[in-house]
Amino acid sequence: MMPVLIWGLTVALMLFGGTLDVLAQSAPPIKIGYAISRTGPFAPGAQVTQEPNYVLWADQVNAAGGLTVKGQKRKIELMGYDDRSEVETAVRTFEKLMTTDKVDLILPPWGSGMNFAVAPLANRHGYPMLAPTALSMKLVEMKLPNFFSMLPQPYVLMQAAADMLAAKGVKTVAVIFMDDLFGLENIAAFEPVVKAKGIAIVEKKSYPLGVKDLSPVLRAIKEKNPDAFVGLTYPPDTILASKQAKEISFNPRVFFTAVGTAFPVYRQVIGADAEGVTGIGSWSSKTSPAARAYFEAHVKKFQKEPDRWASAHCWASLQILQAAIEKVGLDRKAIRDYIAGNEHATILGPIRFKGSEIQFPGTVSQWVGGDFEVVWPPDRATAQLVIPKPAWK
């Protein structure tokens, strides 16, 4: 008797529970999966530039009732995992998301190396991917139809830097670079363009991820007294190079560091000395009213500012994805074609793709008056370029 009763109750619960569920949620959520670095050496970059934007976007969309897919409002369900800064973990997680979990869409991981590993996999499974933090010509040259890079590639960025150096009369430059895909591709792009401008490279040294002391290299560079210093660096070493240049009173006319110069933490730890430091950046809250609205929403939600480079590219990628879903629904092939074939309105201005490459100019930014403003090229500048950089105090 008892077992039958229990069975009956269970079945009833399942039936009614199920119906109630369907009644409460008229449309299933759109499942969007990703793996990103929450721990390990990539976490600081990923947690400044990328994941907060995913969360903010999902929040904003859901607060507005969801995305309109074929006339039906559907909320976003983010399925985010930690890849622990390990390429294998990222690859395995994405594989699982696309095959076992069968998510509707994916969002990319953080960093050039990670995207390099995940992009071919996503392409094979037919998932479009708009990568806001992949700087790699090799990846672009693979011509994966489902891969779109939201950042201008090294040759575009380094051309802009070289143009700026040449325009300001720089004759000699010393350069350090990180010995991974990012650093190697950028140094390869940097060398020919500065030489073409008649600028001599007086010193060129690589360093590994997690370097703790750059002063031996910087002292050698100081002895050579170059006009400009260029560091093709990642966030911790960007700060390390700046601090140690100050320590040894190395004051070149141009001090340029790559990733991380645009991070708010740079100003926190370098303080007033940040003034005049140049680096890779592409926007500020002065760029457009939409950029300002994004900036303020980010600060309101996380009590921290977005960085002045890839954060906005990440946000723009989500704007593009959102527009694509609302236009063509969740058919991944249709989304891919929509992204590839149209011009998109974003906080960075209109964006279009040529193959995997974003059509966006190379830019240089500088800490001016306490904010990281675009200073090159002149037609995108939000502030006047200051050269020479004031000496470290």
Added chain:
Amino acid sequence: MKLWIELLASGLITGGIYALVAMGLNLQYGLMRILNVSHGEFLMLGAYLTYWAYVVTKASPFLSLPVVFVALFGSGILIHRLCFRRLAATTPEVEAFEARSLLVAFGLMFLVQNLALLIWGADLRGYEYLSRTVSLAGLEFTANRLVAFAGALVFSLGLIVLLRTTLLGKAVRAMMQSPTGALLVGIDVPRLHPMVFGIGLALAGVAGALLSMVFEISPSMGEPYTVTALIVITLGGFGSLTGSLVGGLLLGVVEALGTHLTNPSLRMVLSYGVFVLVLITRPRGLFARG
């Protein structure tokens, strides 16, 4: 000439921190055979506590030093009680204990790292403290690096003096030389082990507090220091604190000179080069007795 002296000094500064981290680990491994691979995580905790105190209350990192020391000493005693006491009681053979303590320490590593992630998030953080440049005999350094070096030396030498001159030190040295002998002559091993473990973690915390003045901090900052500390204690000899001090300074200098002459990308090759060289010529470490 000036350049070389500056390089040498810069190497000693880095080496001082290596030494302090390594001494803490050596206390745990040399004395108790606890292969604590989570040592660096407690360095990270020390750094975050100091950072926190600085940001919230503007407390000088120097004021935080004793607080960090006491806090980590306390958590060391607690962790020893929770994790290692039972393990030691149930695993009398040294080899098996080493292997098992390694596993426990791995667990601790993930636990502490994720705890820090939950509390502070993965962001790179830092503060500006004593970052002005000072000239010492014509050589230029930022004040915070000199202070961190001085702090590391004070704590390292303090520990060596403590072990050399006090009764507590004598007991600890006795336990290092012969655990069974120490028990026989009435040294209270069950009470001293947690204490020494606590001191080990406290030293890591202090190193973290000093480092937070110089470098940016993140929850994953500790691991590389654990690896370096393992190299240093092997270099200097297990159980030899003087060895750890000299080994740490040596490694710092080799790295500074080596990266200047060759390339920073070769830093690990240089560190392991020294390591292999010492292992070949003096397999028991530079300062091992017997």
